[in-house]
Amino acid sequence: MSTDRRTHLADTAISVLADSGVRGLTHRAVDRAADLPPGTTSAYFRTRQALLTALVRRLVALDQAELEEMSARLPVRDADELAAGIAALVRARLSGDGRRRSLARYACAVESTRHPELREILVPRENRARQAVCDFLAAHGVAEPRERTITLLTCVDGLVFDRLVNGGDVRDEEIAGLVAAALR
Template structure:
């Protein structure tokens, strides 16, 4: 657990945004969520926009760390079925616990980035070990446009996660399998 104040505040802001929505994201709410004295958040993030930018940077940092760590372990998909199972596990993690909180915050920030394009630049998908593993698997299967298919596959999975996050339920493995099979065609 970090004690770096800007990081603690950004993590608290993610929590507030996930629980209270964009309107509930205030300096005072972040102070309360972080368990810090009133005014602490505004000392580090002077404006609401600075707070939102710090939140988005921290969100991306945490997501990238998670994806890099996922890519470092042997991903072990020698078949399309194994790839689908790993993607389904990841999607399920995005719907529960801390993954759910970050997913809710990420989607709120994505919508906000329509009005603040500089946030969109921070949120853009980045290269990471997990994405590279999916791309490499597709390329090894002879998919000629593996990079584009990887982006499409992951965008579809993201859409399923969003749908289940908003509508409830789980991301069925059979839907993930269908997406992987389509990417391989």
């Protein structure tokens, strides 16, 4: 079985999930969206759970790659730079492919409440971006920087969710306020 085909199917499944929701995620829907013969997806992922697991693994891999790339480009020397980096991430997650992945990620998060194996995959991972936030907070004398990092990033995640559901743009002042709160 081709790894490239599996990746293509997982990427297509992300799009199907973002466009059609959990109920619309079927092997046939992925076959149609990928423009592949009927039965192709089920040949690679025999069950719906296998397809969903592959989709979640791919989401996590794409998210980790995005965070690693962003952290390499953005130094974090002061609160303004941290806020700018977080704002760039939020905007990336609210537009284009990032929006589709965010919609799929939240659908998978809800689904993971019924499927603990998905929850294990979705657990936030350590990465260079998360560590940069933690290091920044520690360098600025924040007590319990790991816990404060989790709180800050959870608030950012909630902001992304709110904008996906309710619409609207993210204002720089909102992100700066979250960073300022984390530093208190």
